[in-house]
Amino acid sequence: MKNFRPEVLEEYCKNVLTASGVDEGCARTVARSLLDAELTGVSTHGVSRMGIYLQRLNAGLVSRENRICIVRESPSAVVIDAGNTLGAPSARFAMETCIRKAAETGCCFATVRNSNHFGTAAFYTRMAAERGMVGFACTNLTGKIAPYGSAEPFMGTDPISVAAPSETIPLVLDMTPSVVALGKLILAQKLGQPIPLGWALDREGNPTTDPAEGRKGSLIPIGGPKGSGLAIMVEVLSGVLSGAGCGPHLHDLYEFDAPQGVGHFLGAIDVSHFLDPAAFRSGLSQMVREIKGLRKAPGAEEILLPGERAARSAAAKQETGIDLPDPVYEELAELGRPYGLTL
Structure with a gap:
């Protein structure tokens, strides 16, 4: 270490x-x-x-140049083509554009297509929260989660993040619809470590502790149909609405057959167009204090917020x-x- x-x-x-x-x-x-x-x-x-x-x-599967461009826009919507540019710059450009336009119109949302892996979704939603706005971000990936009732994967481990400004640290939700993110299997495999049962299934649909087998099979959605439903709706926003495509029509980060071609959906909501920002922060801080003041569950040391x-x-x-x-x-x-x- x-x-x-x-x-x-x-x-x-x-x-x-x-x-x-x-x-x-x-x-x-x-x-x-x-x-x-x-x-x-x-x-x-x-x-x-x-x-x-x-x-x-x-391997020539990602552009070294910045090819990000706006294809279409209106006061509160932006369509962006990443041009196979690295994912993080593409998503950051989209969020910066949404923040700028939301300051004028109250809210703005952007789709991004022809993009790549963009890292953590919270990186972008916190950008909005730092500007006094509510941020939203999600992205799709190639199929790794089996729809509820299916024996084979279709949706990706599609992360969702929402961030809201407060008087102290922002509230930031960042989650995948699966029990764990695929990155945990990737890191476990790199470190030669097993994974807990309940994280993934092998190609035959059996529980596995082998991260390599789990990567070949599918990840388990949180809450059964609930996690499955969340992943499907991220595919709607990031894949269908953006024109990027969904699940098995995308390409895996760790396979070298083609560009990933993933899609993102990001947005910013300017609080000041709905409520006085000070009142919003005060109300949110009161909610946090009330949640923190609740009676703790047996064995819990602290009530943690997103x-x-x-x-x-x-x-x-x-x-x-x-x-x-x-x-x-x-x-x-x-x-x-x-x-x-x-x-």
Whole structure:
């Protein structure tokens, strides 16, 4: 295990990407999104993803240029073609556009097509919350979740995030419709660790503790039909509405047959168009205090709200640094050697 200052890791990732030929602005956004994941305790979407991003870039499956463009727009809606640009810059551009337009109209939503893996959805919704707005983000991926009652996967592990500003830290929901994100299986496989029963099924539909078999099979949706229904609705917004396509019509991040072609759906709601921002923050803070003041369940040490654990993690790691497991460190260090970069 090795420890690094967050800014050191971020700069290294940015330098590796730019040295490989990636547009500097895109490289900085990707590095920032990866470090944000590390800081907030979502290491499955952190710097361990650098390897697959570089592999896809080197295979010509992702554009090193910034090809993001607006295809169509109205006062409260934007259609964006990512042009096979890296996912994080595409989603960030979409959210920044929504924030700007929502300030004028009250709300704005954007679809993005021809994109790639964008990291954690909360990275984008917190952008809106930091501007006093409610943010929404979701994305689809190739089929990994079996619809309720099906023996084979169709929907991806499609994450959903909503963030709202408060007087202190924002409330941030970031979840997948599956029991765990696919990234946890990927990281477990990389570290040579088993996964708990109840996370995934193998190709025959049997429970498995082998992350490799789980990746070949399907992930289990939360709450049966409820998680299945959430994933289907994300496919509607990110896949059908964007024109990107759904589930099995997309391409896997870890297969090298074609660009991913995934879609995103992001939006911002300007609180000031609905309610005085101070009143909104005060009302939200009162709700938080009342929830925190409820009687705790037996065995519970604390009542946690969405985003609270992530905020604490980020604050702590800014002070103590980020620990990287040896396999992740070694892979990351190897990525920089062709360019004379050291970590």
